[in-house]
Amino acid sequence: MPSTWWLKRKSYFMFMVRELTCLFVGGYALFLLILVSQLNDADGFAALLKNPLVIVLQVIALPMVLYHTVTWLNLTPKVLVIWRGESRVSPVLIAAAHYLAWLVVSVIILWIVSMYR
Amino acid sequence: MAKSNEPIWWSLFSAGGVVAAFFFPITIIITAIVCSADWISAAGLQKLAGHSLARLYLFVLISLPLFHWAHRFRYIGMDLGLKSLSGILPVVCYGAALLGTGLAVFFLVWA
Amino acid sequence: MAASEPTPSDKTVVLEVFRYRPEEEEEPTFQRYEVPYFEDWVVLDALNHIKDEIDGTLSFRWSCRMGVCGSCGMMVNGDPKLTCAAFLRDYHPATIRVEPLNYFPVVRDLVINMEDFLEKMTEVKAWLVPKEEKPVSEGEYRQTPAELAKYKQFSMCINCMLCYSACPVYGQNQSFLGPAAIALAQRYNLDSRDGATEERADVIFSHEGIWECTFVGDCTRVCPKNVDPAGAIQQAKVSATEDWYRSVLVPWGKRNVKST
Numbered sequence: 001m002p003s004t005w006w007l008k009r010k011s012y013f014m015f016m017v018r019e020l021t022c023l024f025v026g027g028y029a030l031f032l033l034i035l036v037s038q039l040n041d042a043d044g045f046a047a048l049l050k051n052p053l054v055i056v057l058q059v060i061a062l063p064m065v066l067y068h069t070v071t072w073l074n075l076t077p078k079v080l081v082i083w084r085g086e087s088r089v090s091p092v093l094i095a096a097a098h099y100l101a102w103l104v105v106s107v108i109i110l111w112i113v114s115m116y117r
Numbered sequence: 118m119a120k121s122n123e124p125i126w127w128s129l130f131s132a133g134g135v136v137a138a139f140f141f142p143i144t145i146i147i148t149a150i151v152c153s154a155d156w157i158s159a160a161g162l163q164k165l166a167g168h169s170l171a172r173l174y175l176f177v178l179i180s181l182p183l184f185h186w187a188h189r190f191r192y193i194g195m196d197l198g199l200k201s202l203s204g205i206l207p208v209v210c211y212g213a214a215l216l217g218t219g220l221a222v223f224f225l226v227w228a
Numbered sequence: 229m230a231a232s233e234p235t236p237s238d239k240t241v242v243l244e245v246f247r248y249r250p251e252e253e254e255e256p257t258f259q260r261y262e263v264p265y266f267e268d269w270v271v272l273d274a275l276n277h278i279k280d281e282i283d284g285t286l287s288f289r290w291s292c293r294m295g296v297c298g299s300c301g302m303m304v305n306g307d308p309k310l311t312c313a314a315f316l317r318d319y320h321p322a323t324i325r326v327e328p329l330n331y332f333p334v335v336r337d338l339v340i341n342m343e344d345f346l347e348k349m350t351e352v353k354a355w356l357v358p359k360e361e362k363p364v365s366e367g368e369y370r371q372t373p374a375e376l377a378k379y380k381q382f383s384m385c386i387n388c389m390l391c392y393s394a395c396p397v398y399g400q401n402q403s404f405l406g407p408a409a410i411a412l413a414q415r416y417n418l419d420s421r422d423g424a425t426e427e428r429a430d431v432i433f434s435h436e437g438i439w440e441c442t443f444v445g446d447c448t449r450v451c452p453k454n455v456d457p458a459g460a461i462q463q464a465k466v467s468a469t470e471d472w473y474r475s476v477l478v479p480w481g482k483r484n485v486k487s488t
Contacts (some may be wrong), residue, residue, distance in 0.1 A: 001399045003198045008306075012396060015444045019193050025137045026186025028145060032179045032215055035148070036224045038167060044161035049152045058149035063139045070140040075443070076288040078459045079466055090226055104141035116161040118351075118434035124472035127439070127465060192442045198400055 018071045024064040031058070073098045126188050126211065133185025136212055172225045180218040187214040237382050241265040241320045243274055245286065246250030246327040248334050256334070258325075259283070271311040272300050275326070275338075288338035295452055298388030302338050303327040308393035308450050330393035331402065344402060345389055347408040352431050356416060359423030375420040382415035382460055384453040391447035391457050397440050404440040407431065407447035414460040417467075433468040441465075 006012040008108035031054070036079030048054060076098050153158050165171050187210035194206045240262045248256040261282055263274040270289055279286050290300040293312045300311045305325050316324070332340035358369060391407035398404045412434050417425045432438055441461045448458040474481060 001198065001396070005396050005399065006196070009183075009446075011446050011449055012159045012444065015446075016196075017194075019189055019196070019442070022186045022189035022193070025133075025141065025182050025200055026190070028141060029137075029179050029182040029186065029217065031148075031176060033221055033224070036166070036172075036179070036221065037228075038176050039163070039224060040228060042163060044158060045163045049148060049162070055153050056144050062145050062149065065137065065145060068134075069138040069142055072134050075462075077212065078456075078462045081459075082462060083374070084149040084380065086374045088377075099216050102139050105139050109140070110147070113151070113157060113162070113165065117157040118431050118435060119467070120430060120472070121435045121437075121439050122438040122472070123435065124465075128469050128473070137367040189443040196396065196400075196442055 018067065021064045021068040021071075024061040025068055028058070028061055028065065069102065073102065126184070126207075129181065129184035129214075130188035133181035133183070136177055137182045137185055140174075141182070144178065176221050176225050179221040180214075183214040183215075183217040184211070187211050238321070238429045239265055241274070241316055242323045243271075244279070244323050244325045244335075245275075245278070245338070247286070247327075247337055249285075249336060260323075265316055267317050269308070269316045271302075271304055271314040271316065271324060271396075274316060274324075275311060281344060286338075287336045296386060298386035301329050301390050301393070303330060303386045303393065308390040310390070310452050312387060312450060318486055329389055331395075332389070332392070342389065345387070345392065345406070345408070348405055349387075349412060352405065352409050352413040353424055353428055354409065354412040354416065356419065356422050357424035357427070358421055369421040371420055378420075379389035379415045382411045382418070382455055382457075385415070385455045386453055388452065390450045390452065394446040394450040396444055396446070397442060401440065403436045405437045407441075407461065408455075410438060410441075410464060411455055411457040411460035414464055429468070429471065432464055433471065438464045438468060 006016040035045065035048055038048055074095055077094040080094050082089040082094070147157070147162070152159055152162060153196060191206050191210045194202055199206070243261050243263060244258050245261060246256055247259045261274075261278045263277050270293075272293055276288065276290070279288075288302070288311075290312065291297040292299070295310055295313050298310075302311050303309075303310060303326070304311065305316045305319065306327075308329060311326070315363075326338065328338045330339045332342060332344070334359055335341050340358070364371075379451075385408055387408060389408065392398050395404070395407060398406050403442050408434055413428045416422045417428060438461050441458075443458060443462060445458045448456045451457060
């Protein structure tokens with residue numbers, strides 16, 4: 001089977017795109033690691049955050065990371081199977097609950113950060 | 118056939134996936150857009166990052182997503198049919214994640 | 229071979245069919261047939277027309293012609309389908325390419341060797357192993373509707389193997405247990421009457437079991453009975469992980485795999 005099998009069909013291609021988001025997840029984790037290495041250095045910390053290349057890379061990473069989030073949350077009903085009597089809790093409800101949690105968590109973090117401006 | 122030890126990597130991958138899914142978008146927005154638009158100063162963010170709870174947050178956001186990347190990247194290698202790398206790839210990937218985790222501990226706890 | 233190239237009209241459609249006759253040729257070939265086009269015909273109808281009226285040498289499997297036996301699975305324009313459920317009207321007037329199911333050895337024409345799948349069903353013990361044997365005199369093994377609901381979806385599998393032909397992991401490595409075998413294992417693991425979950429665990433929790441799966445999800449996309457084998461596999465991964473942590477953190481504990 002050729003290693004380009006994933007180009008042959010849309011469902012395969014979207015699968016590979018989803019998998020490749022891990023590069024951006026790993027990349028941002030690496031950026032955070034470099035950032036915290038500058039925790040005690042005010043100039044280094046600020047320089048890293050203001051670096052134009054760093055900003056551009058993050059702007060590119062953001063939609064890819066959002067795609068990771070969306071594909072991940074959409075798949076939660078496949079893993080989280082909850083039974084109420086003879087029927088399953090609706091998969092849509094399970095995914096929706098996760099989206100809500102994502103929204104709440106994001107707002108809380110933004111609020112905490114805003115206290116340090 | 119015997120039960121595999123894969124669960125350790127899969128659970129780290131899953132945990133990392135959850136952490137990245139919930140926390141990365143807003144954190145990227147903060148470090149990329151918010152800081153450069155001067156809505157928050159780099160100094161302010163640095164002060165926040167120094168707090169012990171923030172250090173824990175940062176550790177979780179570095180370590181677990183690194184394991185997420187490692188596991189997924191290893192399997193991309195397999196999906197692309199790179200059979201010859203099937204022995205070395207897990208070592209390189211999980212090794213890198215462990216190294217990153219170690220460095221994160223060093224920077225956040227020791228330094 | 230046809231004397232002239234068939235051209236489709238509103239009343240006909242052309243099928244390009246994979247031919248392989250091991251006693252006649254080393255390599256497979258394709259043969260084009262022009263068949264009548266009807267709004268309500270499926271690819272299986274066209275194949276049966278070819279066999280009855282045009283070329284009796286064409287070999288293929290089929291039985292119920294209504295999507296419950298799982299016999300007539302083939303690749304239609306590169307997509308695994310039950311030919312009794314693939315309507316000509318969804319392809320006409322374009323040529324329809326019919327090939328044997330991907331990733332299985334071809335015996336002849338559109339007939340594949342399904343030994344690998346049958347062996348896997350045996351390996352995972354795809355049958356009921358009662359928790360406690362009891363004689364007929366003691367009555368039936370009883371089950372509530374709620375208990376039935378837990379495994380019902382996975383019991384809809386008709387063993388058509390379309391999921392294997394859709395799975396790129398199986399395509400690269402036929403030692404992978406595959407979607408249907410794992411979904412069937414889950415069907416019995418989740419059955420309240422069954423007691424072989426731990427036995428099956430040694431098979432499905434192995435490297436060739438669930439852990440080869442990268443959740444491409446195409447198996448679920450092509451399944452004609454909405455079994456959702458991808459979902460079954462992910463649930464099995466959760467079970468396997470719980471089992472593994474229990475064995476590591478509580479090694480003296482009773483080994484009793486829970487099937488979620």
